Amino acid sequence: MEELPPADEYYVDDSPLNQILKLFDEEDYARQKAFLEHKQKKVIAEAGGIKLTKGKYEQEIIHEYIARYMTRFGKESLYKILDDGEYYRLYVREELKKRNMPAILEYLPLVESEYKPLAKSRSGARGLWQFMENSMHPFLKKNEWFDERLDPWKSTSAALSKLQDNYKMFDDWPLAIGAYNCGAGAMRRALKNSPVKTFWYLSEHNLIPEETINYVPKLIAINEIAENGEEYKVELPKISETRHFADFDYATTSTKISLERLAQEIRLDYNTLKSLNTELIQEKTPPYKYQLRLPMGMKLAAQEAIQEIEDKD
Numbered sequence: 001m002e003e004l005p006p007a008d009e010y011y012v013d014d015s016p017l018n019q020i021l022k023l024f025d026e027e028d029y030a031r032q033k034a035f036l037e038h039k040q041k042k043v044i045a046e047a048g049g050i051k052l053t054k055g056k057y058e059q060e061i062i063h064e065y066i067a068r069y070m071t072r073f074g075k076e077s078l079y080k081i082l083d084d085g086e087y088y089r090l091y092v093r094e095e096l097k098k099r100n101m102p103a104i105l106e107y108l109p110l111v112e113s114e115y116k117p118l119a120k121s122r123s124g125a126r127g128l129w130q131f132m133e134n135s136m137h138p139f140l141k142k143n144e145w146f147d148e149r150l151d152p153w154k155s156t157s158a159a160l161s162k163l164q165d166n167y168k169m170f171d172d173w174p175l176a177i178g179a180y181n182c183g184a185g186a187m188r189r190a191l192k193n194s195p196v197k198t199f200w201y202l203s204e205h206n207l208i209p210e211e212t213i214n215y216v217p218k219l220i221a222i223n224e225i226a227e228n229g230e231e232y233k234v235e236l237p238k239i240s241e242t243r244h245f246a247d248f249d250y251a252t253t254s255t256k257i258s259l260e261r262l263a264q265e266i267r268l269d270y271n272t273l274k275s276l277n278t279e280l281i282q283e284k285t286p287p288y289k290y291q292l293r294l295p296m297g298m299k300l301a302a303q304e305a306i307q308e309i310e311d312k313d
Contacts, residue, residue, distance in 0.1 A: 047220045048104025048227065050173045058200045058217075065214075065221035066232070075234050082226065083237040085115025088128060088152050090239065091246050095156055102173055104223045105163065108180075109156075111219050117152040117278050128152045129159035135183070145286035151279040153246065174199035174216050182212040248276070249299035251292050253285040255310050265305040266298060 043054050044062055052058060068074055082089070093106050112130040113119035125132050127149035131140060139158030140148040148154045159180075166176035166184055170191075178199050179187035190207045191197050203213040229236045259277065263270040274283065276293040285292060294302050 044220065044224055048106070048223045049102030050104055050220075052220070053200070055200055057204045061203070061213075061217045062220050062224070065217050066224060069221055069225055070232060070234060078222070078225065078234075079236055081110055081114045085110065086237065086239060088115045088117070088156075091153065092156055094246070095160055099160055099164065101160060101164065104219060105160070105177075107219055107222045107226060108159075108177070110222060111215065117155075117275075118150055126150060127155045129155045131155060131158065135162075143286075145282060145284075146279040147281050148279050150281070151277075154279070172199070177219065178202075178208065178212050178216050181215040182209050186212075247296040249294040249296050249302075251294055251299055251302040251306055253290045253292055253306050253310075254288065255313060256284050256287045257306060257309055258284045261309065262292075262302065262305060265309065266301045268295070268298065 043059060045052055045054070052062075069078055088109065089106055092109060093103070096103060096105055109115050109128045113128050115128060117128050118126075119128065119130065120126050121130060123132070126147065129149075131149045133142065136142060136149065136158075139161055140154060142148060148158075163176055163180055166179045167173060169184060170176050170179065170187065175187060175191075175198070187208070190202050194202055194205070194207055199216060202208045203216075206213070225232050225234055226236055259273050259280065260270050260283070262268075263273045272295065276295070292302070292306075
């Protein structure tokens with residue numbers, strides 16, 4: 001079993017990626033702006049499966065974020081986040097292919113949580129895809145034993161379904177992605193009050209929240225740099241072609257079982273078992289039937305250990 005990224009609680013409000021947008025080297029930033037202007041501000045007509053226009057406002061705000069992420073601090077942070085998040089990036093990438101969704105969405109968890117499955121915001125959003133409790137239904141569940149927002153695999157499925165629903169509603173990916181941030185209801189209201197029904201018009205005329213205005217161009221800027229690193233003189237980690245990222249077994253429990261106790265019984269590293277079951281907020285299974293995720297090949301050993309623990313208790 002390959003080592004998973006650490007499953008630690010993490011405040012996205014204080015993340016390095018957010019700090020890039022607040023505290024950056026003004027001289028370095030000016031150099032990157034000059035670099036982009038020297039390139040005559042390449043017109044970005046497509047971003048990971050999303051078609052863009054040549055609109056001045058649209059192109060300028062995207063290039064603004066490209067310049068910010070190309071500062072030394074920005075490049076270092078992007079490299080580390082993309083490298084640390086490879087395990088989940090690979091999974092998201094494969095799920096997008098299965099659903100025939102735009103490849104750019106691979107980078108949306110970077111904007112949301114920096115690929116941290118236990119990420120939280122001060123507004124109450126949780127997980128890789130930063131679901132609020134009031135936006136979980138009908139995609140995810142939460143009770144005193146588990147919070148499916150914290151499961152990177154379940155929350156990925158939920159987020160992609162929600163994005164697909166948004167696209168069916170708006171028939172436009174920038175609007176669908178923006179609605180993931182501000183809510184479909186808020187986006188519908190903004191469109192109702194707008195003479196032009198595009199994300200970029202809503203953004204330029206401040207008809208949507210500031211966070212949403214910045215949300216889509218940030219995603220496009222990250223995609224542009226990540227997919228064209230050599231062009232922007234940015235070194236980024238290469239994706240492994242051999243790494244396993246979603247090969248699991250499952251065992252069924254019927255009573256409360258501590259993950260630590262089970263890990264000892266089956267001689268599995270406790271942090272590995274915990275990282276595979278991040279939704280278990282008490283670090284034990286619920287007192288009813290539950291499917292516990294395991295490394296591939298460990299189902300039989302785990303099921304035997306579970307039976308023995310349940311018989312003793």
